[in-house]
Amino acid sequence: MAEPTDNFFSRVYAIAQQIPYGKVTSYGAIAKALGAARSARMVGWAMNACHDMDEVPAHRVVNRKGLLTGKHHFEGTNLMQQLLESEGVVVVDNQIIDFEKHFWEPEIQF
DNA sequence: AAGGTGACCGGCC
DNA sequence: TGGCCGGCCACCT
Numbered sequence: 001m002a003e004p005t006d007n008f009f010s011r012v013y014a015i016a017q018q019i020p021y022g023k024v025t026s027y028g029a030i031a032k033a034l035g036a037a038r039s040a041r042m043v044g045w046a047m048n049a050c051h052d053m054d055e056v057p058a059h060r061v062v063n064r065k066g067l068l069t070g071k072h073h074f075e076g077t078n079l080m081q082q083l084l085e086s087e088g089v090v091v092v093d094n095q096i097i098d099f100e101k102h103f104w105e106p107e108i109q110f
Numbered sequence: 111a112a113g114g115t116g117a118c119c120g121g122c123c
Numbered sequence: 124t125g126g127c128c129g130g131c132c133a134c135c136t
Contacts, residue, residue, distance in 0.1 A: 009134095039132050039133075041131070043117085043118075045133065046117095046133090048117060061117080063117080114135085
């Protein structure tokens with residue numbers, strides 16, 4: 001499952017890899033960039049498999065509220081927060097401060 | 111082949 | 124902001 005499948009996953013990874021340093025985005029934004037704003041859950045599902053992929057900054061992907069929902073899927077309990085803070089993103093109680101400020105909208109690409 | 115699952119989103123209170 | 128509910132769609136068993 002660690003092979004570059006040409007399904008939805010690769011698309012999500014492609015967007016995730018485009019997230020600039022110190023920036024974050026939401027699942028819905030990625031889904032929207034893929035032309036499927038209603039499939040936000042699929043983005044999360046793809047991230048679930050991102051463990052098999054490399055260069056996929058899933059820690060820069062949070063839900064619309066700026067909450068680190070996927071934190072539990074990372075190693076340890078605060079790895080995701082550590083990575084974000086390391087990039088200059090302030091995270092408190094699994095929540096990003098000034099989420100809108102660090103928010104980055106992926107380019108629309110089909 | 112059919113059903114269950116999920117790191118979500120949007121609307122409403 | 125927070126909680127509840129319905130919808131949505133690809134992946135897995």
